Amino acid sequence: MSQLRLYNTNGGVTEVMPRLAEAEADVQRLVEANMEALLGVRFLASEYSTGPVHAGRIDSLGIDANGAPVVVEYKRGTDPGVINQGLFYLSWLVDHRGEFEHLVRDRLGATAAAQVLWSGPRLICVAGGYTRYDLHAVREHRRSIDLVRYRYFGTDLIGLETLATATGRPAPGRGEQRTAQAVRGARERIAELAAVADEVLLGLGDGITKVQRKKYCAYQRLRNFASICPPQRTKVHVYLSLDPTEVDLVPDFTRNVTGLGHHGTGDLEVRLRTEKDLERAQDLFRASYAAA
Template sequence: MQFRAGSRAPAVGNIEYKRGTDAGVINQGLFYLAWLMDHRAEFEHLVRDRLGVTAASQVLWSGPRLICIAGDFTRYDVHAVREHRRSIDLVRYRLFGDDLLGLETVASVSGGMPVARRAGRQAVAWAAADVEGAAMAELAGAVDEVLLGLGDGVNRVDHKTYRAYQRLRNFACLCPPQRSKLLVYLKVDPKGVDLVPGFTRDVSGLGHHGTGDLEVQLRTVRDVERAQELFRASYAAA
């Protein structure tokens, strides 16, 4: 049971956890959620015993949610939850050392419909007041449209220093507009690309925002068109 954001009323939900990559985490989670929905009286009785009559009377049954946590998920898992009628979150975890745990939402579906990602408190700054900056912001909008249109299931996540585009993993990272160009980092092996000075650059081993070893520099809409084959290659590899 969870408390819905902005409310003290508990919302019904189930959390299922597996250590590795295991499709069973979804199946078992759905089984337990169905069991919970079929045993409302017993659940409300337990809430009444633990939290009191008032809390039991405020239980929300209208939007049950399943949260599946695992070491990783496949693209087939992501597709499966998008076809399901339940509200489901797939969350991937990573361990850093002995005492640090990182969580990343791989897919979020509400009643069978993908949920739009919300930008964090520190969203990337894309707007610009001057003419050149406005042109770059408009170019960033064109790149955004192309990357989101590469296929179903692309998620966009705003970080403080870059904007990530994901399938199962990041396949493109778009940095905030510079004065005369945009930088996009792709999950493409630079060794398999004919690098063009001023357009593509091998940044493997170099520090930069976002993820990806191939840097693409965009200055015009024509550059965006030139880069589409690279965008598609990175999307296919994600």
């Protein structure tokens, strides 16, 4: 939105001017009602009380596709305290894991509560603007933070722009270390192929966060755009967040897995067996990244 200009072409060309919300609560209500579509996060609670000691209220609580807890804070305009306020609540959340897991169990069930990813809690700030100090500070922080700027256009359009992202990457787990060792030793061709696919996905653009789960590794901007499962003996499975019905499926290369059980997130399965497969998959990788 810093460069994008929006025009109405009905009966000529008229610029649709961006504007801020009338009140912070308007942005919060809209995002909470459409959180999964807008942020890739399942909504759990609004104005969540942190109790009498902390005496605060978390604007929104959610959980992302990888099971990471998410705190969402809103500001109508530019507020230099939004990051510190959000981090305060994020620290409270990490110290009250049982309470959050109980909330997840009530809203989403026992399976979701058992899979909460405490190694990667996230803060998403949605505001009308940020200072240059905010943009610098977020990149220096060890927590996973996204600064998202909003603008309303006309009466029924809203735009979201991710201005800065801190990945807050945790130390690699045991499974990730084993894979790295296999790649370094060049012992497994498929492990090397998975490592190259990992590099390609991370190199698609700025603001990509890599999240290691037990049975897959996810790649996200605000939401997941790809995930890689541990290499099998002859192939690597990559799942993309694209609509398979809009892709020309190729037998034994791409597959529609909508409704089928699989590890990772995304409905388009891509099978990689060779470097040539990886090369022809890159247009799909870019399309999924652009849509996230």
